[in-house]
Amino acid sequence: MAQTKGNTQPEGAPHQPFVFKVVLLGSSSVGKSSLVIRLIKNDFKEILPTMGCAFFTQMMEIDNSALKLEIWDTAGQEKYHSVCHLYFRGANAAILVYDIANKDSFQRAQNWWKELENEFSPDEIVVILVGNKTDLEDSREVTLEEGKAFAESKKLLFMETSAKLNYQVTEAFTALARELLKREEQNGGQTQQGEPRVDLKTTRIVKNKCCLD
Amino acid sequence: MEARGGVGAGSAPAPEASGDPERPFRVASAQEPAGAPGSPEACGPPRADEELPGALAEPEKEAPTHLGVHELSGQTSLEKKDNKGSKDAGRAGKMPGTGDGSQRGELAAPGPRDEEDVTAEGWRSRRKHVFVLSEAGKPIYSRYGNEEALSATMGVMMALVSFIQSGDNAIRSIYSDDRTLVFLQQGPLVLVAVSRTPQSAAQLRCELLGVHAQIVSVLTRAGVARVFERQRSYDLRRLLAGSERILDSLLDGAEREPGFLLGAxxxxxxxxxxxxxxxxxxxxxxxxxxxxxxxxxxxxxxxxxxxxxxxxxxxxxxxxxxxxxxxxxxxxxxxxxxxxxxxxxxxxxxxxxxxxxxxxxxxxxxxxxxxxxxxxxxxxxxxxxxxxxxxxxxxxxxxxxxxxxxxxxxLPSYGVSAVGTPDLRHFLYKPFDVPDNYRQLPQFTSPEMEGPYASECERQRLFDLYYHLHGRLHSPSRPLRLIYHVAEKETLLAWVTPKFELYACFNPLVTKSGAIHAVTKLLRWVKREEDRLFIRYPPKYxxxxxxxxxxxxxxxxxxxxxx
Structure with a gap:
């Protein structure tokens, strides 16, 4: 775990894992919560729509680097969107989820991308597009190519998964984590230093909101 | 005391109180049109043999004035009471194939919630339906089946509501042979219950209030109002997406958790x-x-x-x-x-x-x-x-x-045997006499459902009896303080005093004096155990x-x- 600080460990705290904040976004019932549950508990159940947001943490180890994912699983229902918006802030990564058997949800994922684009500059955030529910191959409405094409055009990571069949779920999170680590190396430990800056931004956003109201 | 008279099924105190200034319409109401206006005193002459006011010495002299919250039917009574059939409910032979099973709504295949065929007999014979619609007649929620498929039915409901409304009045309930229909309007939402359970209209109204409150808990009242202000024909399901199950579970809970009934x-x-x-x-x-x-x-x-x-x-x-x-x-x-x-x-x-x-x-x-x-x-x-x-x-x-x-x-629980009275099978006890700061949270206690009531079906039957007795105790027109009810398979006693509300279920062969003895023992037991059973002094910070x-x-x- 801690024996690897070879590459780019930032100053101090060699034992501290990297902490990354990840948000899951997508329309309702595309399987956002199911993906997290599969990752964390390796389980699958029919579950009710998420209320508001749910917060999970997951430790991972990639190439001998320990990292901690703080995952914000947001509700897909529109009534919770403003609450979820709160958790965009300071995110290091976003997982855009759509249901391969639901064209609309793919469209929604693209809209989410636009929102992210407005909030973040491309090098601020790692985004992975996930087409979930490959177990519903028979009623597929979004082809693998469509998903891939969109992801490539926007330089997103891409993966198709099935939380139900446990197909490529961990892989998707691992790919994301790997990319996060890679960026971390390039930027030389910005996450830790980034905190205060994010806080400043936070207050500004809130103020703006009030004014708009 | 007044409020207690009105406490019906579960959640809402004084459901009959129509003093809400925001309600523009007059409320037509009458449980029993003939008897209601003149009988404000609670303990009228016992009518049925099962009631026995005064069999147990009332510990407090002051009689609860149950009435006064009930707006009486000076105006037109809209309730058509063809047949007061609370006890016959569910037995009516109108439905082909209405056996004991379908009476509990078990014939209809449970299945995923939206796939139930709303034209099927199974759907029709459900014990209780609850519908929510918007003032524009748009379906919002149905307990069973897909509300979309019920547009026409809900249209009829809305037509009924608006027709009565056009006469500057409000529909409250309709009684038929075997069903009670209760209507409730809350802001831009209309809620309807169609029930074959022994629940009284007041209890059903409380349940509808609970459903409405649950919707409000997700969206707020102002939120709901604003949505419909902007667009009268708004499809509220867009905002409620996913909340159907929450309403389902609320209604299921009302069927199995006495807390809803007792408001505790x-x-x-x-x-x-x-x-x-x-x-x-x-x-x-x-x-x-x-x-x-x-x-x-x-x-x-x-x-x-x-x-x-x-x-x-x-x-x-x-x-x-x-x-x-x-x-x-x-x-x-x-x-x-x-x-x-x-x-x-x-x-x-x-x-x-x-x-x-x-x-x-x-x-x-x-x-x-x-x-x-x-x-x-x-x-x-x-x-x-x-x-x-x-x-x-x-x-x-x-x-x-x-x-x-x-x-x-x-979880920790206790069986009725802990009380040490063999005649007693089950009870619900809700105290009122508590330290002042404790009143913030009405509580009740009851043992596990055991022995004869272990099965779902029997449990339901006992609950129906509790509902029935609760409805009688808190009847808006003729409230009672004490009921000794000899049923087919058990004997029950329901008793409300300024200090507590109690429902006790005994084996069918218990004698009156045996029951009184058991109740005395139970009360003593609860007193002894109250520190364990209740939160006596809720913490503050x-x-x-x-x-x-x-x-x-x-x-x-x-x-x-x-x-």
Whole structure:
């Protein structure tokens, strides 16, 4: 775990894992919560729509680097969107989820991308597009190519998964984590230093909101 | 006392009180049009042999004045009471194939909720239907079947409502041979219950109020109103998506949890010192904007603490707690992660949101204790997560898992045998005589359903009897204080005094004096055990008074964005 600080460990705290904040976004019932549950508990159940947001943490180890994912699983229902918006802030990564058997949800994922684009500059955030529910191959409405094409055009990571069949779920999170680590190396430990800056931004956003109201 | 007269099924006090100034229409109401206006005194002459006012000496002289909250039918009575068939309900032979099973709605295949065929006999013979529609007649919710498929039916309901409304009046209920239909309008929403259960119209109305309150708990009243102001034909299902199950579980809960009926919360029986230390723990784990802290196990309350300033404004209402626990229970199937969501407590403030932090403590699902913290600050998540860590560590230090696991078989509970009266099979006991600050949270206690009532079907039957007796005790037109009811398979006694409300179920061969003896013994037992059965002195704490003072006043900004 801690024996690897070879590459780019930032100053101090060699034992501290990297902490990354990840948000899951997508329309309702595309399987956002199911993906997290599969990752964390390796389980699958029919579950009710998420209320508001749910917060999970997951430790991972990639190439001998320990990292901690703080995952914000947001509700897909529109009534919770403003609450979820709160958790965009300071995110290091976003997982855009759509249901391969639901064209609309793919469209929604693209809209989410636009929102992210407005909030973040491309090098601020790692985004992975996930087409979930490959177990519903028979009623597929979004082809693998469509998903891939969109992801490539926007330089997103891409993966198709099935939380139900446990197909490529961990892989998707691992790919994301790997990319996060890679960026971390390039930027030389910005996450830790980034905190205060994010806080400043936070207050500004809130103020703006009030004014708009 | 008046309010108690009106307390019907579960959640809402004084359901018949139509003093709401916002309601523009006159309320036509009459349970029994002939008898109602002239009989304000509670204990009229006993009519049926099963009632026995005065058989037990009333401990208090002052008679509860039950009436007065019920607006009487000076005006037109709209209720057509073809047949008062509360006891015949469900037995009516109108339906082909209405056996004992279908009476409980078991014939209809459970299946995924939207796939039930609404034209099938199984659907028609459900025990109870609940519908929610908008004033424009748009379907919003149906307990069974897809509400979309019921557009026509709901159209008819709305036509009935508007027709009566056009005469400057409001429809309240319709009685048929075997069914009671209850209508309730709340703002832009119309709620309808169609029931074959022995529930009275007042009890059904309470249940509808509960359904409405649950919708409000997700969207706030102001939120709902605003949506329909902007667009009368708005499809509210867009905003309620996913909430159907929460309403389902609320209605299921009303069928199996006496808390709804009694308007009280069930506490987990715990040794008083242990509960006190849990309370102290909650007092210690506070954050600036925190208003309520609740530890619950399923629908059972472990302990709850409230911010002092908030307490001055309003006490936590059991109806709100039911809605909250239902919401939490229904939407956290996995008990994983920490949830952060806006929730409205309609009784506290129907127009504002609290932000609820919900987390299950401990990995052992057998004693899944749930911590619910309500804050007025939407950004308080991390502060409250800190509180949770304090609570979690505290629980560990207290060895809570050992106490709460109750010897490894689920949560602590007790059997009726603990009372030591062989004639007694089951009871519901709700005390009123409690220290003043305790009244903030009406509570009740009851033993496990055992012996003859272990099966779902029998349990339901006993509940129906409780509902029936409750309806009689709290009848808006002719309330009673004491009922001795000899039923086919058991004998029941229902008794309401200024100090308590009690429903006791005995074996069928018990004699009257035997029952009285058993009740005396039961009352003594409850008195002895009350520190274990109830939260006697709910803890309070003070946090920064500023934001909490007036409760959540930032209204539903969550909604703004969704439109």
């Amino acid at each position: 919360v069930r506490c987990l029986p715990l040794p008083a010192p242990f509960r006190d230390s849990l309370g102290a723990l909650l007092q210690r784990a506070t954050a600036p904007s925190l208003a309520f802290s609740i530890l619950a196990a399923g629908r059972h309350l472990v302990t709850a603490a409230q911010e002092r300033a908030v307490l001055e404004d309003c006490r936590l209402d059991p109806a709100d707690l039911h809605l909250l626990l239902n919401l939490v229970g229904a939407s956290s199937a996995f008990r994983a992660g920490e949830v952060w969501a806006p929730v409205c407590l309609p009784r506290f403030n129907p127009d504002g949101f609290f932000y609820a932090y919900v987390s299950y403590l401990g990995d052992n699902t057998d004693y899944a204790i749930c911590l619910v913290l309500l804050s007025t600050d939407r950004e308080a998540f991390h502060a409250l997560a800190g509180c949770k860590r304090i609570v979690e560590e505290g629980l560990q230090a207290l060895g809570a898992s050992r106490v709460l696991a109750g010897g490894g078989v689920g 003070s946090t920064a008074p500023g934001p909490a003072r007036h409760g959540p006043n930032r209204t539903d900004s969550a909604l703004e964005n969704g439109l």
